[in-house]
Structure formats: structure tokens, C-alpha cells
Amino acid sequence: MTKSDRITLYYSPQTRATGTRVLLEELGAPYDLHVLNMKAGEQRQPAYLAVNPLGKVPAIRHGEALVTEQVAIYIYLADLFPEAGLTPALDDARRGPYLRWIAYYGASFEPALIDKFMNHEPAPVTQSPYSDYESMLGALEAQLCRGPYLLGDHMTAADILWGIAFSWTMMFGLVPKKDVFARYAERITSRPAFQRINAADDEMAGRHAAAAGV
Known part of the structure; x- marks a missing residue:
């Protein structure tokens, strides 16, 4: 290959x-x-x-x-x-945070989103993969407030994943349309590739x- x-x-x-x-x-x-x-x-x-x-x-x-x-x-x-x-190198200090936020999408965000969409009672905080919905989303909000991208000034593949996800989930009311989320999604969805x-x-x-x- x-x-x-x-x-x-x-x-x-x-x-x-x-x-x-x-x-x-x-x-x-x-x-x-x-x-x-x-x-x-x-x-x-x-x-x-x-x-x-x-x-x-x-x-x-x-x-x-x-x-x-x-x-x-x-x-x-x-x-x-x-x-x-679009990816930090293995010896780049941003590599760990980059992997963290990509993994966070599958491990925490999507399970929380599905529970919310299906009106499922979440598991107790001690057993839930995402703690609770507000805490899960709050961690993202805090990270994005440092912006403009997840890792600061440089866009990575993680931002394409998250920017498109925020665009869709805000459209369907699963994520609140806070300014920080809306501005972040717009940075990705306004790019020529997404258009x-x-x-x-x-x-x-x-x-x-x-x-x-x-």
C-alpha cells in the first residue's frame, strides 16, 4: 500500500x-x-x-x-x-490535546447527543461515559472560548469534525445556539470545501x- x-x-x-x-x-x-x-x-x-x-x-x-x-x-x-x-506531528506538544478532542467526539459527545435526542434517562454520573450533558458541553465551550479553533489559532482535522457536527446539531436543536458554537461552526461551514x-x-x-x- x-x-x-x-x-x-x-x-x-x-x-x-x-x-x-x-x-x-x-x-x-x-x-x-x-x-x-x-x-x-x-x-x-x-x-x-x-x-x-x-x-x-x-x-x-x-x-x-x-x-x-x-x-x-x-x-x-x-x-x-x-x-x-491538519494534524500535529507525533513530537508536537499539541498532539495529545488533538487526540483528546477527536476521541471526545466519539466517547462523550455522541453518546450524550443520542441520549438527549431519544429522551433517554442518562446513566448515573459515576457510570456515564460523558458524566452529564451540561458538563460534557461545558468542557467544549471552555476550550472553544480560547479559540478560534480547538487548539488555538491553527485549524486541524478535529475542527472539521467538530465544526460540521455543531452545524448539524444546532440546526436540530440538540446543541444550544450559543455564540461561541455558532461562530466556530461558521468558520468551518463557510470554507469552500464544505460549500x-x-x-x-x-x-x-x-x-x-x-x-x-x-
Whole structure:
């Protein structure tokens, strides 16, 4: 496997895979889309379950490497293209905080978000993976107040992950539209890469809905 191998992104529009596609654009990475119509249930068919048994996107294939899980994909891709400047090097003092905030997304933010969305009673603080919703979000707010990005003045792949997540979750009322969150999301969603992919997603989602008879 070489860096020049094209990356295959298993993709469906207006899903968590959108952020991965934006990251690929920001990295200038060579990639191809393997598009799944999730409105037609293609992600639950045997062909894709052989790629990801959970039937979730994104997933990527790079040479012989198959990577699922959004957080792992971001780390893998940003490290694969260090010249893009979106990942701190292993000997950079920012590397630890960078990994912390990427892991925080999958380990704390998403579980808290799902509990809130489903109106689930959260686990006791001593057993919850995210303590409690307010504390989880408060830690993010405190970090972003140091801004303009998670690690200060320099944007990383973590900011693409979080900026797009904040944009979506504020849109659906899962995260309050505080100025610090709104300004942060705008820094990412106003970038040309996001604008291109967002427009392409709108068009693709319309085609998928029509094909699925939705």
C-alpha cells in the first residue's frame, strides 16, 4: 500500500460521511466515492455489511486498509497527508490535546447527543461515559472560548469534525445556539470545501429520495 493509492469513501449524502468527504477535499487527497442510497436501505445489504457489519457510513478503503469509525478515519487520513497541516506531528506538544478532542467526539459527545435526542434517562454520573450533558458541553465551550479553533489559532482535522457536527446539531436543536458554537461552526461551514460538498449532497440526496420513492 502506498500513499498514492486512491482512497475509496463509502458514502451517503447528508450523513456523518459528509464530514469525511470535506476532510478529503481539505487534504487534497485522491479519492473515489462508493455511494450508498440509505433511503433505499443499501447500507443494510450483504455487500456493504461485508465492509462494515454495522451498516454505517463513513468507511474508507486505502489499499489493503479498511477503516471504519469516524474518529479513526479522521486520524488516519490526516496522518496520511501531513503536508496539508491538519494534524500535529507525533513530537508536537499539541498532539495529545488533538487526540483528546477527536476521541471526545466519539466517547462523550455522541453518546450524550443520542441520549438527549431519544429522551433517554442518562446513566448515573459515576457510570456515564460523558458524566452529564451540561458538563460534557461545558468542557467544549471552555476550550472553544480560547479559540478560534480547538487548539488555538491553527485549524486541524478535529475542527472539521467538530465544526460540521455543531452545524448539524444546532440546526436540530440538540446543541444550544450559543455564540461561541455558532461562530466556530461558521468558520468551518463557510470554507469552500464544505460549500462544495454541501451543494453536491443536496443534489445527491434529492436523487436518492426520488429513486427510493420517498
